[in-house]
Amino acid sequence: MDRFPFLIFVSILFCQIDNSKFAEYDETLIGTDQRIRMIPVSGGEFRMGSLESERRRREDEGPAHQVIVSDYWISSLEISWDLYELFLLRNIDSLLVDNERYNMDIDAISGATMPYVNYNQPGYPVINVTQYAASQFCKWLTAKTGNFYRLPTEVEWEHACRAGSEEAYSFGKASVSIKRYAWYKKNSDGKLHKGGLKEPNALGIYDMHGNAAEWVLDFYNSQGYSINNNVQIDPVQFSERLYPRVVRGGSFKDGPARLRSAARDYSKELWKRRDPQSPKSLWWHTDAVHVGFRIVRSKSIANKNDLEKYWIKPIKEY
Amino acid sequence: MKKQQNHTINRRTFLGNSAKIAAAGIIFNKLSATTKKYNSWDGEIKVALVGCGGRGTGAAIQAIASDRDVRLVAIADVFKDQAQSCLDSLVEKYGDSEQLSVLKETIFIGFDAYKKAIDMADVVILTTPPGFRPQHFTYAVENNKHVFMEKPVATDIVGIKKVIDAGKLAIKKKLNVVVGLQRHYQRSYRKVKKLIDRGSVGRIISGQVYWNGAGVWVRPRNPQQTELEYQMRNWYYFNWLCGDHIVEQHIHNLDVANWFIGATPISAQGMGGREIRNGKDHGQIFDHHFVEFTYPKGQIISSQCRHQPGCMNRVDEVFQGSQGNVHVHSGNYGLIQSHRGRKLYLHDGENDINPYQQEHNELFAAIKEGEYLYKDFQRGVNSTLTAILGRMSTYSGQKITWDEALSSNLDIVPNNLTSFEDSAPVYPDKQGKYPIPIPGVTKFI
Numbered sequence: 001m002d003r004f005p006f007l008i009f010v011s012i013l014f015c016q017i018d019n020s021k022f023a024e025y026d027e028t029l030i031g032t033d034q035r036i037r038m039i040p041v042s043g044g045e046f047r048m049g050s051l052e053s054e055r056r057r058r059e060d061e062g063p064a065h066q067v068i069v070s071d072y073w074i075s076s077l078e079i080s081w082d083l084y085e086l087f088l089l090r091n092i093d094s095l096l097v098d099n100e101r102y103n104m105d106i107d108a109i110s111g112a113t114m115p116y117v118n119y120n121q122p123g124y125p126v127i128n129v130t131q132y133a134a135s136q137f138c139k140w141l142t143a144k145t146g147n148f149y150r151l152p153t154e155v156e157w158e159h160a161c162r163a164g165s166e167e168a169y170s171f172g173k174a175s176v177s178i179k180r181y182a183w184y185k186k187n188s189d190g191k192l193h194k195g196g197l198k199e200p201n202a203l204g205i206y207d208m209h210g211n212a213a214e215w216v217l218d219f220y221n222s223q224g225y226s227i228n229n230n231v232q233i234d235p236v237q238f239s240e241r242l243y244p245r246v247v248r249g250g251s252f253k254d255g256p257a258r259l260r261s262a263a264r265d266y267s268k269e270l271w272k273r274r275d276p277q278s279p280k281s282l283w284w285h286t287d288a289v290h291v292g293f294r295i296v297r298s299k300s301i302a303n304k305n306d307l308e309k310y311w312i313k314p315i316k317e318y
Numbered sequence: 319m320k321k322q323q324n325h326t327i328n329r330r331t332f333l334g335n336s337a338k339i340a341a342a343g344i345i346f347n348k349l350s351a352t353t354k355k356y357n358s359w360d361g362e363i364k365v366a367l368v369g370c371g372g373r374g375t376g377a378a379i380q381a382i383a384s385d386r387d388v389r390l391v392a393i394a395d396v397f398k399d400q401a402q403s404c405l406d407s408l409v410e411k412y413g414d415s416e417q418l419s420v421l422k423e424t425i426f427i428g429f430d431a432y433k434k435a436i437d438m439a440d441v442v443i444l445t446t447p448p449g450f451r452p453q454h455f456t457y458a459v460e461n462n463k464h465v466f467m468e469k470p471v472a473t474d475i476v477g478i479k480k481v482i483d484a485g486k487l488a489i490k491k492k493l494n495v496v497v498g499l500q501r502h503y504q505r506s507y508r509k510v511k512k513l514i515d516r517g518s519v520g521r522i523i524s525g526q527v528y529w530n531g532a533g534v535w536v537r538p539r540n541p542q543q544t545e546l547e548y549q550m551r552n553w554y555y556f557n558w559l560c561g562d563h564i565v566e567q568h569i570h571n572l573d574v575a576n577w578f579i580g581a582t583p584i585s586a587q588g589m590g591g592r593e594i595r596n597g598k599d600h601g602q603i604f605d606h607h608f609v610e611f612t613y614p615k616g617q618i619i620s621s622q623c624r625h626q627p628g629c630m631n632r633v634d635e636v637f638q639g640s641q642g643n644v645h646v647h648s649g650n651y652g653l654i655q656s657h658r659g660r661k662l663y664l665h666d667g668e669n670d671i672n673p674y675q676q677e678h679n680e681l682f683a684a685i686k687e688g689e690y691l692y693k694d695f696q697r698g699v700n701s702t703l704t705a706i707l708g709r710m711s712t713y714s715g716q717k718i719t720w721d722e723a724l725s726s727n728l729d730i731v732p733n734n735l736t737s738f739e740d741s742a743p744v745y746p747d748k749q750g751k752y753p754i755p756i757p758g759v760t761k762f763i
Contacts, residue, residue: 114531117649120628273675274674278372
């Protein structure tokens, strides 16, 4: 009798944890040779945000506070045009979809419209995408692969960016070595670059600092983080409002200060200012050619209902 | 807060009635019948929208935003649902504003709807598919309206000639006409043009202009549609409505070439076809064109436009001058360099105004001041004809001159349509395929 509760405990544990090893893997997509390298990031407690002593810090990066984050994988690269076009064109949808786990109807996932002006270049990060468009890619990928992919929370993003560092950058305090790790204002020639050309951080993740700034799930608050006395586990700030939402990492347009691990930027209505249509596109910005995204996957398996809250809802703009 | 009583579409009535409308299945009932007819008052500028798609709705919003005295008084479309979704957007944006003064009885649906809407206005916004533009523009000018119209201004030569005639009349009547070639209202382009005219790069010798992208939307056939309705829904793929993408879209880049060189081409020769655009809803148009345009002083412009996913994309314009080079694109980008690569000018467009807004700001400011400043139809005609000339050369596989193009009688738009039951100008064969131009076989008309 003594063993019975223990067995139940073990079986619950086994339900919640993926049987696959928590190791690096390549997500493959049937019908294409494109792969997405996923890097395991061990969770735990870390210090989110920046101390007041950090150079070029802004108010919204604080207060620095402890957070606990669960284990997850993150893509080693920003999602490329090549990958995004698979979703845009939807030619491989009918090819053997592994959706047993979530049983999602891939045909029911809204398809993106073509961008008005295309910036597609092989190997380059997809840019000008809305947060909704980035999230729909994740939804489609989830339906296609049976693994739950989504945008990172802001906490996951910063944790992966820091790769254990509490300094301004994952590679240390000073920005002198930044050119080895990042495309930014000084070395980008005003242009986006192919993904993965610079050195990765300690976890093997590329372009966290610079190149394309990256969408996360969270709403932006210029007052900084709202925290209480308890250390929160996997916090995320959803909102019904479309603006402002957080983008991280800085871009090829920014100076070093905006590339710091704790630095935050946010979406603006101006990013659709040259959309001549009304309603404006749900899928594409016109003036956010510096904004892309990368994806994560939690180690623990979410149940289908939990998935819903992570998909970004479409909000019309006129 | 007191509101003007004549303002009948507001957010509350809209939301309040929407369930009822859905139940009754009746469109437009949300607009309560008004007791007060539309009244003019001092300084008010009455605007009518003809063509209620996404772009038309956007243009109406920009018109309203351009000046507080603008009143949108009427909208027109051939499709009820299109007018409805336009109205939904307008109500979302301006439901609480007296600037949205469309009444239930000023929503016009049908093939003659444009006349009724235009009759009510001082200024008209013409944003239907381009095939109808000559007819609408002519009617507007004949009835003394200022005009904002989208590009291109025609899809055939008969249409071009109509626009020229109406344009002459507009000059005589001092009616402002702005055409939605919005690069002319974009700071980066204006600045670079000014520098070119001052001689920054010497004389322009050659250039390359591009609109290479993945393509646009397709609206598949619905079995309940008549042939004419299907074509008007899926209009991008039918030449009488769209003019092919070299005309409908690439016109922007060709327009920049004409503008920066300061002339129109004397001839064109090119090649094109459809490599991947071969589905049953792909109508008649090509998916790529490559055209060489020759200008009066021997300048050559190479023009590429492509609608093929997965290929190199670029949408921009570059020019080589006798003393330097120019690179511009619609992302507020403008660069002038010396032949040695020295940056002579790099435009900082981070905070530039949206050119789609600017074109309305300028038009309505002129109208309000009673000034006659804008004759954009000339540039609209020139750029449209440049693109049609390019299309004539790729369809026929021949070299065609500007004068030959202009003396052609190409007439592909029926001008007496009254209902969706009317016959369409083109029909598919038994396999559902439409006639597609074949270079070397298709004759220049």
